[in-house]
Amino acid sequence: MTDFSHKRWKLEAVAFYALQTIKGVGFHTLNKLAKGGVRFHDLLFSTDVEYFQKTLGIVYADEDIKEPQDWVIIQNAYWAIGMEIASSIGKQGIGVIFNEQDAFPPQLRAIQNPPMWLFVQGNLNNLYKPSVAIVGSRKTSEDGLWLTKYIVSALADTDVVTVSGLAEGIDQKAHIESMRFDVPTVAILGTGIDSNYPKGSDKVRAEILQKGGTIVSEYLLKQSYSAENFVRRNRIQAGLANAVIPVEWKIKSGTAHTVKFTKDFGRHLLMPYLPKSINNKDELLSVQSFEKGKTFMIPQEGSALMDIIRNFKSDEFHLVDPKSVQQLPFDLD
Structure with missing residues (x-):
């Protein structure tokens, strides 16, 4: 400290x-x-x-x-x-961790333009475990939802945490399936941690906390949403995780910002897709052109994807041992 x-x-x-x-x-x-x-x-x-x-x-x-x-x-x-x-x-179990504190996730401290603080609610230990960020479109297809469920279900009984943004579509699906399969999940918000956004997400959020998950935001209390806020939020998703898995996205989209941050930070970029996909050739090429980018036809190459994820270790980012970090008491006693 x-x-x-x-x-x-x-x-x-x-x-x-x-x-x-x-x-x-x-x-x-x-x-x-x-x-x-x-x-x-x-x-x-x-x-x-x-x-x-x-x-x-x-x-x-x-x-x-x-x-x-x-x-x-x-x-x-x-x-x-x-x-x-x-x-x-x-x-409410909400507190703030500053960038200089030992409890601040070291992998986030090391990224370009790191957050100077994080508001946190829930289980702090999830921030120190190997994790994958599962991100994608708000306007989902049945294929995208199925791929999300497939990936999350394969994480059951591992020590890997999922990270996403609580937005409608792929993000919420990643959180919901994580809870279904008892996979700890972290929601990174694009608003203040005390905001109910998107509207109606409070039930999902409450369940995340009840199931041992974590809510995180760098934005000030009562701070509202903006396009800039969500772009900045995306860098935290990419920076916190060992790998980013874009499930359903387009070259010109919010998820594309997360993909760019993934490349900037040198994280793994792993993209699943289904056989005979014809609408994501540009996205596949974008991932394949990156040194740490790999694409996987599902289910044929599903085991190869999961082998990579299961081999993530906490020491990849020289993460602190969760047992060595005091669970921050956010009260003032």
Whole structure:
């Protein structure tokens, strides 16, 4: 662990929650500060109000801070808000892991443009196990759904975790089949972790948690969706997993971003397809042109695909042993 103690990281989290409630302070501002090495707790309790405003890009009205004590009152009010948020989300088993903490997945720390924090709900240990990201179209066909079920069912009784994005279509199918076959699953969101998106996904999400799965997001609390958010989300799916399996996708699609990130990060890219497929030649060529890309006709080459996946080991990314990482207590006791 860094020079921050476990207690200090908790205080850092409270300050982080508080700062994101300030009008005009959003994801990009806090992300830039974190990349610059700014500690949120130190910033919140800076005695220099001018530095505070300049750093966050905000301006207080003159009447708000007439005396030094006025600034102290404002700081304490922010802190109280942060504590209230920490208590509320902590009761839901939600907390934040910062990039510098030992508990942060090391494979994500090493990617280009790594997340500076992750909100996590559920079983933290799933983030340290070998995993495959199963991704694909929201508009699915029966073939795509069948391939997803085939792949997930073959992961039963292995130590491999599935990763996907909770979106309608292939993503939700990957999560649902994972739970059916008792395969731990991780959902990476493109919104704040406290958002119900896509609408109606709350039941799937609740079942993921009940079955020992994990919900993850880098976005701020209450942050809504956007096209940019989902592209950024896709890099986390590719970065977290040993391999990405695009089941049903097109060269020009959201899944194509995940495929690109997979190549950028040097992960395995494994694409299953059915015999006599005629509509995915461009996608097959895209995968085959990548050094770590392989395509597999299913079911004829299914065993070859699964042999690759079953051979993934936790030490491929020099992952920490889940038993050595304390399950983070997200309460403030």
